[in-house]
Amino acid sequence: MEIRTEKGADGELGHAIVLHLQENSDEAIVFAAAELGRCLAAMTGREVVHAGAAEAAAGMLPGIAIRMQGDGGTAAAAEQPDGIAIDVDGGSGVISGTNPRSVLMAVYRYLHTLGCRWVRPGRTGEHLPRIVWPAVAVAIQEEASYRHRxxxxxxxxxxxxxxxxxxxxxxxxxxxxxxxxxxxxxxxxxxxxxxxxxxxxxxxxxxxxxxxxxxxxxxxxxxxxxxxxxxxxxxxxxxxxxxxxxxxxxxxxxxxxxxxxxxxxxxxxxxxxxxxxxxxxxxxxxxxxxxxxxxxxxxxxxxxxxxxxxxxxxxxxxxxxxxxxxxxxxxxxxxxxxxxxxxxxxxxxxxxxxxxxxxxxxxxxxxxxxxxxxxxxxxxxxxxxxxxxxxxxxxxxxxxxxxxxxxxxxxxxxxxxxxxxxxxxxxxxxxxxxxxxxxxxxxxxxxxxxxxxxxxxxxxxxxxxxxxxxxxxxxxxxxxxxxxxxxxxxxxxxxxxxxxxxxxHAYGKDGVYCQNYLETLSRLYDQINLEGGLGKPLANLERYASVMAELEQFKPIIGRNLASLSAVQARSWRHLEHHRQLWLAMTDILRHYDAGDRQQGYDSWQRLQDWLWEIEPQVADVFDVQNFILVMGWILDGPGQETANNEEAISCED
Ligand SMILES: [Zn+2]
Missing domain, CATH: 3.20.20.80 (Glycosidases)
Incomplete structure (x- = not known):
């Protein structure tokens, strides 16, 4: 097999990391090795060398073998329950799975154990820590609890x-x-x-x-x-x-x-x-x-x-x-x-x-x-x-x-x-x-x-x-x-x-505050119960006030994190600020509707929709604005009605 090399992100050389791939490996296993190489190069600054299995068998190059478990063919393996086995120590060992997709998941699990996180889709959610190589020993053997995921x-x-x-x-x-x-x-x-x-x-x-x-x-x-x-x-x-x-x-x-x-x-x-x-x-x-x-x-x-x-x-x-x-x-x-x-x-x-x-x-x-x-x-x-x-x-x-x-x-x-x-x-x-x-x-x-x-x-x-x-x-x-x-x-x-x-990982040192804050918003809105629809003003007006106070109080904590050194975390906080502004406005609108002041609520709702479409480019990868407007529209248009996923939701989505 041809030997390819990837130079580390900062060009450091030192001892290369060697990944072994068998001849004619399944496409997903080849991709798994490429992903492992990409991430390890960025995390260690080292060169990553992809070598064939023959060199590994000959004992010429210690390294990490990326392969299927057992000798079964790919077709038979596809029906196997997803399972992973990782045994890597001192930069050498095996990362394997019961089928090709499990090999890929084993690679991600290995990287997760080394500190990588993917807090949202896309590269803006990928956190790859700097690590010393060889990394800590990892030994994991697991089977998925459920087949369909x-x-x-x-x-x-x-x-x-x-x-x-x-x-x-x-x-x-x-x-x-x-x-x-x-x-x-x-x-x-x-x-x-x-x-x-x-x-x-x-x-x-x-x-x-x-x-x-x-x-x-x-x-x-x-x-x-x-x-x-x-x-x-x-x-x-x-x-x-x-x-x-x-x-x-x-x-x-x-x-x-x-x-x-x-x-x-x-x-x-x-x-x-x-x-x-x-x-x-x-x-x-x-x-x-x-x-x-x-x-x-x-x-x-x-x-x-x-x-x-x-x-x-x-x-x-x-x-x-x-x-x-x-x-x-x-x-x-x-x-x-x-x-x-x-x-x-x-x-x-x-x-x-x-x-x-x-x-x-x-x-x-x-x-x-x-x-x-x-x-x-x-x-x-x-x-x-x-x-x-x-x-x-x-x-x-x-x-x-x-x-x-x-x-x-x-x-x-x-x-x-x-x-x-x-x-x-x-x-x-x-x-x-x-x-x-x-x-x-x-x-x-x-x-x-x-x-x-x-x-x-x-x-x-x-x-x-x-x-x-x-x-x-x-x-x-x-x-x-x-x-x-x-x-x-x-x-x-x-x-x-x-x-x-x-x-x-998503928010850094103030992450626990963030968790508490979002738990509070969830708890208050669980009490407000939008699934049950509007029309409960006596019970809810005080809760809306509590939500708005919570949103105001959290503003400085978001503010001090917007310039986080981690690009992944800075982006998480920027999303949180947009989210805070959205729910300040939305809570006020719901409060107006529940208080019987529908006209003012309606006018604010129109303005909020305009604002959402304006900011959409900044949140489009994480937030479906159209879906939000759809669901809130059901709630606002049907006061006193349950807004469970009713027939309207099922068959007339637009
Ligand atoms: Zn018939």
Whole structure:
């Protein structure tokens, strides 16, 4: 193998650090070695030499071998649980993983042990300490607590935001990325405004290349198959003009609701099919099978029904059984087709809305093909799975008159009865960082719920978590994401230890003040309870005053840290100052609304939105302004109403 050299950042030479890579190593392992070399060069100032395994075997060059555990091939290893083994002493040893992505995660874990931190996505969040080489001895052997540890694309994004998230994930211990919908169009369009499908498809290719480079598991699609079966794209939740119903054959495939077969509220993505119509099912299966065939790079293809609710077909044949029975029948037909085509792609099915009610008759013919994904979208984020308590009786399924469960116990009761039906692999698809984070300005209460939820997944029979979330989610900090990654990797990770470590690294010597401050904001806003909506003036006016006093009191501490010597920390404090100004204004607006002074509150809210768009370039990598305005708009527009993730949130995001 050719020997490459990288000179240290400051050009010091001294003894080189040697990294050994086997011939024909997987792309992710090559990347792991490159990352280790890049960071060690910057941290030690030494030259890094990449050498082949032959030199190591001959004992010519002591150094660190970067490789897979065992002799199994890459394909077999991909199914192994993620695990790492690190044994490095005196600058020599082995960093290995059970599969290529685990080798990369082992490298990041080694660097983490040497003091590296990644407090938010991108190089502005990367802290590489100066160290003496050889570094301290490191010996770690671990297996991940959960198999599925992922992020799903939501919010408004540029391609750079997506690539930075993919880059950040293995540093946090996360292993799966989900690009939602066939074109990912709507998420990019929210950022770029004017963009073509061809552009977003090219972005997807870039993203998939970065996923592959890290050996991450690639999840794809989700909603859209229902409208694809009608010949309509499912780009987003927009309404469309369509006269397709004039075609009798097409109309017959659409769900009949209230005596009509037409697009549900003019939104293709939200429209159900008439599943007793064999032709409709065949078109659905054709679409999914063709896509799976054309995209062998997909590890998990999500095959969901529409994103609407109470939109199920009311024809006599469909009424003969439940939507979940029709869903399982359809999935079995897809499985049979994929098997005929020799396609092994795993299929993820969704327990959500109508499909929360389990099937009554149908069984999966081939469970190993499928994964159950539980998506409790209307749950509260003020309680964790650990607080479920006794599970209630489920309400009966009444077609097109369902109400979605709010409490944790109600949600888990639905999962439990599905688990009687399906014993295959399953995971949680959840929304802590989709909307709820905007209702908790400190993110600390939410991070605690997230931590408790992830710890409880195992006892619920769920093997992991896919976070459906806005990608730019580190405002004020990246702590919640850090908790997510660390606790999914090791479910016994201590919340307090994670907090202490995060705040010390992201904010420096005043980190503990920062943690206390954000905890106070979270506690006060937990009492205010934005999830429960406005309209509680007596209880809340004093709390708003306490929040504003806290925000004012913290100003000098931010001020004295803005010129921190560490660029990473200085940036953390700058974000905190923008965040402080935002919540001073936002709290005042909420106070006006709750005090019944809506006009002044409304005027201030308009001004605050203008200010947010003005400062967006300074916080765009960590804060999704559009999502914040969306969530606050729900709260301000619906006084006295609960602002849980209701139907409006589900299907009319814009
Ligand atoms: Zn029907």
């Amino acid at each position: 992922g992020i799903c694309l939501e919010g408004a994004v540029s391609i750079e935001h997506v690539l930075e998230m993919i880059d950040w994930m293995p540093k946090l211990g996360l292993n799966s990325y989900f690009i939602q919908f066939r074109e990912a169009f709507t998420f990019f369009e929210r950022w770029y405004k004017k963009i073509e499908v061809a552009d977003t498809l090219a972005f997807m290719e870039q993203a998939v290349a970065e996923i592959r480079k890290r050996g991450l598991l690639y999840h794809s699609v989700g909603h859209g198959w229902t409208c694809n079966a009608l010949g309509l794209p499912g780009l987003g939740w927009e309404q469309v003009e369509w006269q397709g119903e004039a075609d009798a054959e097409l109309a017959a495939m659409i769900a009949e609701v209230g005596g009509e077969r037409k697009l549900w509220k003019s939104v293709p993505l939200d429209t159900e099919l008439c599943y007793s119509n064999a032709r409709a099912r065949q078109r659905f299966v054709d679409e999914a099978a063709a896509y799976a065939s054309a995209h062998p790079e997909i590890d998990y293809l999500h095959v969901w029904l529409s994103d609407g609710m109470n939109n199920q077909c009311e024809c006599l044949a469909c009424r003969a059984t439940t939507p979940s029975d029709w869903y399982v029948l359809l999935l079995n037909e897809l499985d049979a087709r994929l098997s005929e085509l020799g396609i092994a792609t795993r299929i993820v099915f969704l327990i959500y809305q109508e499909l929360l009610w389990r099937p009554l008759q149908e069984q999966f013919a081939h469970s190993a093909r499928f994964l159950l994904m539980f998506a409790p979208i209307t749950r509260t984020y003020r309680q964790s799975f650990a607080d479920a308590g006794e599970l209630p009786e489920l309400p009966p399924f009444v077609r097109n008159q369902i109400e979605l469960p709010r409490t944790i116990a109600d949600n888990i009761a639905f999962l439990a009865q599905w688990q009687d039906r399906f014993t295959g692999e399953s995971f949680d698809f959840d929304y802590h960082l989709m909307w709820a984070q905007q209702r908790d300005p400190g993110h600390m209460k939410l991070a605690q719920i997230l931590h408790a939820d992830i710890q409880a997944l195992a006892s619920l029979g769920l093997n992991g978590y896919m976070s459906c979330q806005v990608q730019r989610n580190c405002f004020p900090s990246g702590f919640a994401m850090t908790v997510m990654g660390s606790t999914l990797w090791n479910r016994t990770a201590s919340f307090d230890a994670l907090a202490e470590d995060y705040y010390a």
